[in-house]
Amino acid sequence: MRAVRVQEYGKDPVLEQVPDPAVAGPLDVLVRVDAAGVCRTDLHIIEGQWAQKSGVQLPYTIGHENAGTVVDVGDAVGNVAVGDKVILHPLVTCGLCRACRAGDDVHCEDSRFPGIDSDGGMADLLLTGARSVVRLDDNLEPRDVAALADAGLTAYHAVRKAVPLLYPGAHVVLIGAGGLGHIGLQSLLALTPAEVTVVDLAEDALGQAERLGAHHVVQAGGEQVAEVLDLTGGKGAHVVLDFVGEQGTEADGVAMTRDAGSYFVIGYGGHVDIPTIDVISREINLIGNLVGSYNNLVELMTLAAQGRVRLSTRVYPLDDAIAALHDLDQGAIPGGRAILVPEA
């Protein structure tokens, strides 16, 4: 089969032929990948940011936002059958550890993360497990939802955590309305009554945010902190969701957070540097966010089936995967997601 493989950090991955994966264990599920999202995390992987953390051996296949059709199952799989359309939770988890039993799939003690620490879905086939597959509603197609598997799930998970903080009258700022952020915005509007301000560098992303229902948009470029303070009576927002986490948004995000408010880090690459006296005197909360649970994904797929969350996509054939990665790197897909399909 074809697969997009990282051969060496700092270099473009290579599309090459590799052996097909096959069902080996009783709970294995083999999926034909009908759609794979291209994520900024893939760029971070190629840069080498994950090399030590994931410990993955090169070469390997990237792609952690996958949806497709079940083509084979192990003997003990009862929740899906050959031919079912599915979206994949990004981790393959054990189901037995304390975190799994609490529904906290991301912190499973015996898991793998295809596309990060093992072969992923920018390929014709992907091997996953019964615990990771969510059957798609009849009105949804893999190419319309694939990036909800990670981009959407991460954004939804962060918003879901912020829901108790976002009472009527509360203000939330969303920095970076790209692949993750435009799903975060729709999730905010579906789940909370809060007033929403979107901050982004790209006019296209801001235009889309307005069309999706953001109450205010602010173009980054120098005055974004002052503008957010103006919009919030000089106090800042109750919640700031930072989908960039580098290039200065770390400082902006903290400055946009009101006293006793919460700054959610979702995008990454930079550093948060806050004097501890500010943390205590302003009593601000710094909240990390990693992907989301299986149940979060099921909830998000319900919103998708209801038409309340829609991915904005640009489709590329799998053979053009490297071009899609370049386009993302060069900011050519503002406010949306590149999706790889077997043939376009």
Ligand SMILES: NC(=O)c1ccc[n+]([C@@H]2O[C@H](COP(=O)([O-])OP(=O)(O)OC[C@H]3O[C@@H](n4cnc5c(N)ncnc54)[C@H](O)[C@@H]3O)[C@@H](O)[C@H]2O)c1
């Ligand atoms: N925490 C997690 O579990 C998790 C999961 C997936 C992705 N991520 C990370 O989330 C981040 C966003 O990924 P994405 O795929 O949505 O990227 P993207 O490129 O699609 O979107 C980023 C958006 O931020 C905007 N932007 C860039 N710099 C900005 C700045 N200085 N100020 C304001 N806006 C700015 C861009 O115009 C774009 O609209 C990446 O860092 C990615 O690695 C985190």
Ligand SMILES: [Zn+2]
């Ligand atoms: Zn991703």
Ligand SMILES: [Zn+2]
């Ligand atoms: Zn587990």
